[in-house]
Amino acid sequence: xxxxxxxxxxxxxxxxxxxxxxxxxxxxxxxxxxxxxxxxxxxxxxxxxxxxxxxxxxxxxxxxxxxxxxxxxxxxxxxxxxxxxxxxxxxxxxxxxxxxxxxxxxxxxxxxxxxxxxxxxxxxxxxxxxxxxxxxxxxxx
Numbered sequence: 091x092x093x094x095x096x097x098x099x100x101x102x103x104x105x106x107x108x109x110x111x112x113x114x115x116x117x118x119x120x121x122x123x124x125x126x127x128x129x130x131x132x133x134x135x136x137x138x139x140x141x142x143x144x145x146x147x148x149x150x151x152x153x154x155x156x157x158x159x160x161x162x163x164x165x166x167x168x169x170x171x172x173x174x175x176x177x178x179x180x181x182x183x184x185x186x187x188x189x190x191x192x193x194x195x196x197x198x199x200x201x202x203x204x205x206x207x208x209x210x211x212x213x214x215x216x217x218x219x220x221x222x223x224x225x226x227x228x229x230x231x
Contacts, residue, residue: 150182
């Protein structure tokens with residue numbers, strides 16, 4: 091009887107080997123997929139964050155530059171433009187820079203985009219952020 095038991099163990103291991111290898115393959119694939127997903131997620135987040143940051147920085151520079159250009163205007167139109175520019179600067183400064191998980195981030199960005207479009211309309215300049223970015227050539231430094 092002892093001989094039959096060893097024989098059954100050998101056949102059991104052969105029969106269950108496919109299931110064992112499948113389970114090991116699944117675990118290994120899941121671990122590799124999780125690691126790859128984290129890498130891809132970090133890369134995507136960093137890229138998206140950099141784009142958003144450059145856009146917010148542009149709005150700030152745009153506002154400050156136009157404020158300097160319009161600072162000597164004394165007419166009502168210039169005062170309205172200055173007020174709108176100051177409002178845009180305020181929105182930029184109050185945008186959460188240190189919390190990418192902020193639930194208000196999307197709402198704050200929509201307010202910023204709306205104010206930017208309003209200011210551009212008042213200044214009669216293009217309203218698309220991409221219109222201000224140099225797409226050919228590269229950096230100037």
